[in-house]
Amino acid sequence: MRLHVPVPLRWGDLDAYGHVNNVAMLRLLEEARIAAFWRHPGTVEGSADLGVPTAVLDAGPTASTHTLVARSEIEYLVPLPYRREPAVVEMWLGHLGGASIDVCYEITSGEEEPRQVYARAVTTLVLIDAATQRPRRLTDDERAVWGRYLGDPPALRRRPGS
Secondary structure, eight states: OOOOEOOOOOOGGGGGTBBBHHHHHHHHHHHHHHHHEEEOTTTTTTSSSTTTTOOOOOOTTTOOOOEEEEEEEEEESSBOOOOOOOOEEEEEEEESSSSEEEEEEEEEOTSSSSOOEEEEEEEEEEEEEETTTTEEOEEEEHHHGGGBBOOOOOOOOOOOOO
């Protein structure tokens, strides 16, 4: 199962070639990831945030859990031009580790036909206990919620010899 998070493009996301810059592409992934996994202020404990059932982590500097990006890998398939309609970031989890998760993405045109995939990516997040600044294990509740979104990671091409 995948989450579908629409992310609006900004005019400032474009580079001199008229398509979304590589740094802006990583920001799109970050915005989708925050919408999908972080509960926003004012959300009642245990409730899904804005209809996103995976939004179970508290956000903000006072949260008991922080996350660190341990690794990001992105493969650009075709340039993403500016468009008024949001790009749709499809997300799923490729791995649930002891204290980490692999978030998998496809940045797409959404419902538009023909469906276009602009990029594929994987980000490894490590959950950190805010008080100790040490990795903390995923809870049973997190595994129960996130386990429904487990799937095969995208097959990213690598250079020979990598």
